[in-house]
Amino acid sequence: MQLLCLLVLFIGFFESQISQATTSWNETYPKGQVTRVKNVDVYTVGSNAYSTNDLSVIVIYDIFGFNISQTRVFCDRFSAQYKVQVAMPDFFRGKTASLHINNLTTVLSVIGNWSQVSSDLSDVASWLKGTSPSHRIALIGFCWGGLQVVRACSNLSTLFFTGISIHGAWLTEDEVRQLQQPMLFIAAGDDPPLKPDISSVIEKWTSPRVANQCQYETYSNMKHGFVSAGANYSNPENVIAIDDVHEKVRNFLDRISRNSASSTHHSMRCFSVFLFLFLLNII
Numbered sequence: 001m002q003l004l005c006l007l008v009l010f011i012g013f014f015e016s017q018i019s020q021a022t023t024s025w026n027e028t029y030p031k032g033q034v035t036r037v038k039n040v041d042v043y044t045v046g047s048n049a050y051s052t053n054d055l056s057v058i059v060i061y062d063i064f065g066f067n068i069s070q071t072r073v074f075c076d077r078f079s080a081q082y083k084v085q086v087a088m089p090d091f092f093r094g095k096t097a098s099l100h101i102n103n104l105t106t107v108l109s110v111i112g113n114w115s116q117v118s119s120d121l122s123d124v125a126s127w128l129k130g131t132s133p134s135h136r137i138a139l140i141g142f143c144w145g146g147l148q149v150v151r152a153c154s155n156l157s158t159l160f161f162t163g164i165s166i167h168g169a170w171l172t173e174d175e176v177r178q179l180q181q182p183m184l185f186i187a188a189g190d191d192p193p194l195k196p197d198i199s200s201v202i203e204k205w206t207s208p209r210v211a212n213q214c215q216y217e218t219y220s221n222m223k224h225g226f227v228s229a230g231a232n233y234s235n236p237e238n239v240i241a242i243d244d245v246h247e248k249v250r251n252f253l254d255r256i257s258r259n260s261a262s263s264t265h266h267s268m269r270c271f272s273v274f275l276f277l278f279l280l281n282i283i
């Protein structure tokens, strides 16, 4: 009996070694393709056709841009595990801002200014609503993209029901003050602290609905960039942290979805009671 158990264990171990050897980190999940939406290229992966999660995701990349394997693999994995369509637009139009570290803000104000980003986000959001059966869209942004998520959850809050900033950069008090949708903020150990810098401003200035649902997570053993272009899949600690980020993001989206479903449910119920009383009155 014991021998059999050992044998099963051994075979299990052997099989996992084989599957690890034949699949490298960037080959594990089905890949997407690039399509043109209006005047912007979009990397899109997965579909919502068989999904119970009534949402799609737009990913906003970091300053390294569109062609980064780590960022694409995040999209592939998120889509496969959460069973949703994920779309990542090429805001920089084939360019990358990372080549201009010396005048990054100047370059970003040209290739990644808010008027361009907001118009791309609106275009991709209406394309997603047309192609997919789900009607809600969440945003996930890395580094520079994290700031764009904050802006979209402030000024495009009718298009997006929530957002997630992963090692977001340039998150100032003025930017987060105007949030209209709840957000999950994830920081690395060398990012500016989320608490109390960001959280206290959100608690003071935004509505209780937004403030109470926001969540703050810090990976103190990780460095800025650890989930997107800076991800090092040869480093076991980095891999564990990425696994954890995926789980936290999925759990956060579940929670926000439940809350928004129960609030519409609640208003539906109020409405039925209202209608009932109204009809009674007429009779």
Ligand SMILES: *[C@@H]1O[C@H](CO)[C@@H](O)[C@H](O)[C@H]1NC(C)=O
Pocket: 024, 025, 026, 027, 069
């Ligand atoms: C996948 O990862 C391997 C090993 O890190 C690398 O050699 C290869 O270029 C990567 N492929 C893609 C498409 O990123």
Ligand SMILES: *[C@@H]1O[C@H](CO)[C@@H](O)[C@H](O)[C@H]1NC(C)=O
Pocket: 065, 066, 067, 094, 095, 096
């Ligand atoms: C990304 O890859 C595409 C096709 O391989 C290429 O045309 C484009 O110039 C690349 N962009 C960047 C920023 O490297």
Ligand SMILES: *[C@@H]1O[C@H](CO)[C@@H](O)[C@H](O)[C@H]1NC(C)=O
Pocket: 100, 102, 103, 106, 107, 110
């Ligand atoms: C700074 O950015 C501009 C683009 O706005 C570019 O033309 C210029 O070459 C950059 N200068 C340096 C020193 O990188």
Ligand SMILES: *[C@@H]1O[C@H](CO)[C@@H](O)[C@H](O)[C@H]1NC(C)=O
Pocket: 109, 110, 111, 112, 113, 115, 116
């Ligand atoms: C914003 O970005 C677009 C696209 O790169 C560019 O055409 C426009 O001039 C930029 N606006 C400003 C104020 O730099």
Ligand SMILES: *[C@@H]1O[C@H](CO)[C@@H](O)[C@H](O)[C@H]1NC(C)=O
Pocket: 114, 151, 154, 155, 178
């Ligand atoms: C968002 O809208 C507010 C109020 O209209 C405005 O003050 C703010 O500058 C806008 N933010 C962005 C990033 O456009």
Ligand SMILES: *[C@@H]1O[C@H](CO)[C@@H](O)[C@H](O)[C@H]1NC(C)=O
Pocket: 232, 233, 234, 235, 236
């Ligand atoms: C990635 O992690 C491995 C293992 O910790 C390390 O040897 C390697 O230098 C790292 N690569 C980079 C680019 O940091």
